[in-house]
């Protein structure tokens with residue numbers, strides 16, 4: 001812990017107890033300005049829910065008294081929205097599956113979901129708009145009996161968890177280069193393979209931060225992950241040592257170091273620019289105390305989850321006989337890992353400065369095995385992960 005945080009620890013504890021009294025742990029998004037609104041239009045009902053940031057979402061109909069459930073991943077309700085209308089006679093909020101909470105609207109008459117869409121504003125705030133239209137009781141019952149959500153987060157048509165794969169570098173930034181090989185090209189190839197491998201499992205949606213040889217700024221990569229509602233951020237790189245810097249080889253996995261996070265907290269408090277660290281949470285107007293408490297909240301959740309994935313990755317690389325570095329898990333202050341709240345791991349697939357690694361990275365077969373090892377690790381991790389395992393097990 002930095003001396004900065006040490007000095008702040010007693011204050012943090014005090015703030016923490018205030019914040020945690022009001023907050024469910026590990027829930028970052030909240031109702032946004034404007035809250036929830038129910039609008040009875042002629043022949044249709046519109047429900048709008050404003051959120052502080054985009055989160056995974058899905059919409060279900062529930063039988064019994066006809067109800068519609070708007071479900072959100074990692075959302076904290078500060079209070080139940082106090083909204084009613086002629087067609088929605090009551091609204092309540094509750095925790096649902098692990099990591100999910102929902103707003104359930106009691107319907108005066110059977111309504112089916114016609115459209116549902118989440119839009120994300122420039123600053124990162126989001127709004128879910130659901131349109132409902134009258135249907136017969138029979139049609140309602142049928143729709144409510146569907147097990148899959150009627151609508152879910154964009155790019156996640158079946159409500160599948162979203163994995164963002166980030167092939168490092170690209171365009172005018174080739175990354176490490178040796179022997180005619182470039183890190184940017186090799187990582188794009190692995191990213192495409194991994195995308196296919198993951199999609200084939202039928203369990204994930206995958207977003208690439210680049211799918212061609214183009215330059216994408218770091219900040220934009222994190223924004224893309226946030227906009228996609230990513231459940232996991234995986235950055236792919238290959239390292240290279242300078243000629244006089246000794247030798248190193250094998251796969252190395254990086255997670256954000258606690259010190260780096262403490263330093264980030266430090267900078268964050270000075271600049272009040274939380275969006276860089278806590279992606280999607282606008283802390284511009286938040287006080288230092290709230291900022292730090294939120295950062296702590298995010299760290300509690302995503303660090304152990306990132307570490308668990310790292311363990312699974314090491315095991316998968318080991319059992320696939322892929323060369324691991326002698327110290328395979330390292331921690332570093334890497335900006336690309338600072339999407340707090342989203343488990344983030346940076347995979348260095350080898351060193352282009354090592355002859356053996358260069359041969360491996362240059363082999364299509366090796367890259368295919370590496371992709372499968374990462375896929376296996378993600379499968380294992382999702383089964384055991386608190387949010388993905390219980391929220392998405394089917």
Ligand SMILES: [Zn+2]
Pocket residue numbers: 168169175176183236237238239
């Ligand atoms: Zn790199």
